Amino acid sequence: MKAPRFFCENCGIEVSKDTKKCPRCGRFFASVRCPACGFTGAEGLFGDGCPVCGYSAPQSSEKGRVERVKENQVAAGALPAWVYVLSLLALIGVAVVLWFAIK
Numbered sequence: 001m002k003a004p005r006f007f008c009e010n011c012g013i014e015v016s017k018d019t020k021k022c023p024r025c026g027r028f029f030a031s032v033r034c035p036a037c038g039f040t041g042a043e044g045l046f047g048d049g050c051p052v053c054g055y056s057a058p059q060s061s062e063k064g065r066v067e068r069v070k071e072n073q074v075a076a077g078a079l080p081a082w083v084y085v086l087s088l089l090a091l092i093g094v095a096v097v098l099w100f101a102i103k
């Protein structure tokens with residue numbers, strides 16, 4: 001039987017398939033990521049391995065593993081750095097305008 005094994009993306013320990021929280025580092029898991037193709041989805045989709053490429057972590061190897069990840073990780077990582085810089089500059093601009101308005 002092909003059953004994927006699950007590992008914490010944060011500290012790397014093996015966790016049970018249905019766990020929602022890492023017993024070691026306390027990270028909450030919202031979804032599962034395939035290390036072979038990068039597909040991220042609900043753990044139910046991974047019942048027989050990755051639904052996209054069919055990948056399933058070998059029972060005897062630490063090499064291939066399905067990592068449990070936070071749902072919003074991909075979206076947050078997609079934002080380029082200049083977005084943060086720009087919003088910071090806008091905040092500073094507002095602060096400066098307010099400072100002169102008070103004076």
Ligand SMILES: [Zn+2]
Pocket residue numbers: 008009010011012013022023024025026027
């Ligand atoms: Zn952990």
Ligand SMILES: [Zn+2]
Pocket residue numbers: 034035036037038039050051052053054055
């Ligand atoms: Zn895959």
